[in-house]
Amino acid sequence: MENTQPKKKKVINARTAGVITKEKKSPVTVFKAWCKGCGICIAFCPQGVLDFDENGKSEPVHPEKCIQCMQCELRCPDFAITVNKEEE
Ligand code: SF4
Ligand code: SF4
Numbered sequence: 699m700e701n702t703q704p705k706k707k708k709v710i711n712a713r714t715a716g717v718i719t720k721e722k723k724s725p726v727t728v729f730k731a732w733c734k735g736c737g738i739c740i741a742f743c744p745q746g747v748l749d750f751d752e753n754g755k756s757e758p759v760h761p762e763k764c765i766q767c768m769q770c771e772l773r774c775p776d777f778a779i780t781v782n783k784e785e786e
Pocket of ligand 2: 769
């Protein structure tokens with residue numbers, strides 16, 4: 699019998715398109731193209747997870763310490779950082 703189910707469309711978003719590259723096993727993703735290096739997320743992270751990379755952008759240098767408190771995501775003025783809650 700012929701399958702009449704509609705084919706699933708491939709969802710294209712920043713992540714599947716490879717625009718966002720996830721740090722492996724990191725609960726925090728920084729979209730560096732949008733990060734202006736203001737340091738707000740670094741200052742507010744209570745766990746010292748984030749620091750500047752060699753280009754002055756935020757980077758999760760201690761992802762294992764993240765408690766997913768959301769401070770970085772909520773305070774970033776450029777929406778450049780995401781806490782990946784589904785990876786709990
Ligand atoms: S708060 Fe946002 S723009 Fe500022 S350093 Fe962090 S990720 Fe970059
Ligand atoms: S979610 Fe909280 S602990 Fe994790 S990187 Fe952001 S501010 Fe730091």
